[in-house]
Amino acid sequence: MRGFFVKLRGWVAEARRSMLQHLMETFDQPKRFPKVLTVIWWFVYLPLVALEARLLYEQTWLTYTRGEQMIGFSIAHQFPELLLFGLAGWLGSILWCIVALLFILRRRYQISTISKLQFALALTTLLLTFMPVDRLVLKLR
Secondary structure: OHHHHHHHHHHHHHHHHHHHHHHHHHHHOOEEOOHHHHHHHHHHHHHHHHHHHHHHHHHHHHHHHHOOOOOOHHHHHHOHHHHHHHHHHHHHHHHHHHHHHHHHHHOOEEOOHHHHHHHHHHHHHHHHOOOOHHHHHHHHO
8 A cells, every 4th residue: 555655646746747847838938929919900901901002092193193182082072981991990000010019029929920921011001101102193294
């Protein structure tokens, strides 16, 4: 009977060492980028792209064919839904980029290539909003 308790004590000690080793490995490994952020990106980026595409249309084609434009005027009067959803997507993309940048800077997370691409696309699209494309088109005209 005494031999059984000695073996039991050895098994418990081995299980404890194994569990502690597993816990230490878990804390040392970098976490993955949250899947929720990857999914949310689609909901905030698509309205932003729709708004940006329409703004680029106004800044390039309408400016080239009809002269100087009040950018955003035709969106507000013809497609107010696009304007509202686009602005919501624009604000959502800014917030998404801030949160993603915090995850990237903390360096405890493994950032996949798709997440890096999403961040680059969102940031580029947000910066494209501030490019004075209509001025360049007027110089070409």
